[in-house]
Amino acid sequence: MVLPSLCLKASAVLWQIEPILVMEQLGSTLYDTALQMVVKDRCANATYPDGHLSREDSQQKAMSDFYMIYNLIIRLTPILPALLLARLGDRGWRKVPIVVPLSGYLLCRLGLLLVVVFRLPLEVMFGAAVVFGLSGGFCTFWPAVMTLASLGSTTTDRSKAMMRVELLYGSVGLVGSLVSGHLFLLYSSSLGNGTILLIVSTLLHLLSLLHSIFLLQVKQVPSPEPEEEDCHVLSDSSSDVPVEAPAGINMVNVVLLFAAAMLYDVAVGGAIEILGVFVMKEPLSWTATQVGYGNAAGCTIxxxxxxxxxxxxxxVSDAMLILIGMLSFALGIFFMSFVTATYMFYLARSLNLFALIPMPTIRSLLSQQVPASSCGITLTSLQLSLKFAGLAYIPTFTKIYQGTLDWFPGFVFMLSSIFTVLGMIPISIVGCRLPRRHQYERIQGD
Known part of the structure; x- marks a missing residue:
């Protein structure tokens, strides 16, 4: 009886989103390590008119310039496609926001494989990034995954279902990052390092695309409480008691939460933008295996x-939860400013244990400050604001890093810590303005 039951459960999982998520995340973590090492190799002999730059500084400048352009393309090109694909999904074409981004993932990974195999210029990856962005990219794929997870669960179990998806995503990323560096070192005499890693990554994305087209089924569990809006489901309140949406918009709290979210996004995005380049320079000078382990540390967070x-x-209340996460990131990234050895890097990352708490919780609080009918547009406006903020902080942090290479390469991390502390100010104000019942509602319910 046990074996047939396990077979039925395995068969049921096969038609769901989880296998696609596993293959996509495995392929993406392998790709991230490969891209980082390929960029390092191609920028090794970079030269600039400035004669005072050393060879390593020239390499760092070339790498940071590449990532600046690459990340700007990936952040900006998906905006309109993401809105169009999300609208198609809301009209009943639920698989479209899954299939189209996965096609972009596959083409982008294939692009890097062609760059390595045929020794194409690294600038080809800018074109691959455009294709990836026009397919909707991660900002289309991830909301579509969460939508399917929510549709396939009841109202009461929805938050647990979505959390399971998040935990699965992080766990798979951890495993993929740990093995990615070792796979990169597998050598093909005719093609060189990294080709086997990229072939595996491309095959995983191909399988995930085929699975989404032929096997994925969209199932919707009817809700016993149809009047509940999805925005309440997406909010991780500090209590298990549902929070009623207000009749009007609390504009002061909305503005404060927007300010905090943008300051924190600038801090995190600017620091992570530089971190991948920073670990490649002396005295760290990471190998492919160490890059994989470093990415695994990020997935552990x-x-x-x-x-x-x-x-x-x-x-604790939601506001205090956000402050805990911001403080965790501020301490870790401040310590990263003075990292000169690999063990110090992991010590700094260990201080970032709760650094990913703030943004989902800010969205949760934001959804509680507006009526249910305005929840979707409010959260979408926040996401678009963060996208456009990248236009400013990505080139700014890149140029600051390049200008401080000689005297203090960790200065950008200290700057990131300062932005995080500034972001804690509006959250503290919001915490004082929120009704105290949010903090004690669970005790009263018990």
Whole structure:
């Protein structure tokens, strides 16, 4: 009886979104390590008219310039496609926002494989980034995944279902990052390092695309409470008691939450933008294996942040939860400014255990400050604001890093810590303005 039951469960999972998510995340973590190493190799002999730049500084400048352009393309090109694909999904074409981005993932990974195999210029990846963005990219794929997870669960179990998806995503990323560096070192005499890694990554994305086309089924569990809006489901309140949406918009709290979100996004985005380049320079000078382990440390933060939400949400308010996460990031990234050895890098990352808590919780609080009918447009406006903020902070942090290479390469991390502390100010004000019942509602319910 046990074996048939397990077979039925395995068969049921096969038609769901989880296998696609596993293959996509595995392929993406392998790709991230490969891209980082390929960029380092191609920029090794970069030269600039400035004669005072050393060879390593020239390499760092070339790498940071590449990532600046690459990340700007990836952030900006998906905006309109994401809106169009999301609208198609809301009209009943639920698989479209899954299939189209996965096609972009596959083409982008194939592009890097062709760059390595045929020794194409690294600038080809800018074109691959455009294709990836026009397909909707991650900002289309991830909301579509969460939508399918929510549709396939009841109202009461929806938050748990979405959290399971988040934990699965982080766990797979951890495993993929750990093995990516070792796969990169597998050598093909005719093609060189990285080709096997990229072939595996491309095959994983091909399988995920085929699975989404032929096997994925969209199932919707009817809700016993149809009047509930999805925006309440998406909010991780500090209590298990549902929070009623206000009749009007609390504009002061909305503005404060927008300001905090943008300051924190600038801090995190600017620091992570430089971190991948920073670990390649002396005295760290990471190898492919170390790059994989470093990416795995980032995925571990993904897991510990969600565990932190589970633990802390029972005893603190949402505002305090955000402050805990911001403080965790501020301390870790400040310590990163002075990292000169690999063990110090992991010590700094260990201080970032709860760094991913703030943004989902800010969205949760934001959804509670507006009527249910305005929840979607408010959260979409926040996401677009963060996208456009990248136009400013990506080139700014890149140029600051290039200008401080000689005297203090960790200065950008200190700057990031300052922005995080500034972001804690509006959150503190919001915490004082929120009704105290949000903090004690669970105790009264018990």
């Amino acid at each position: 993904f897991l510990t942040s969600f565990l932190g939400v589970i633990v802390f949400r029972r005893c």
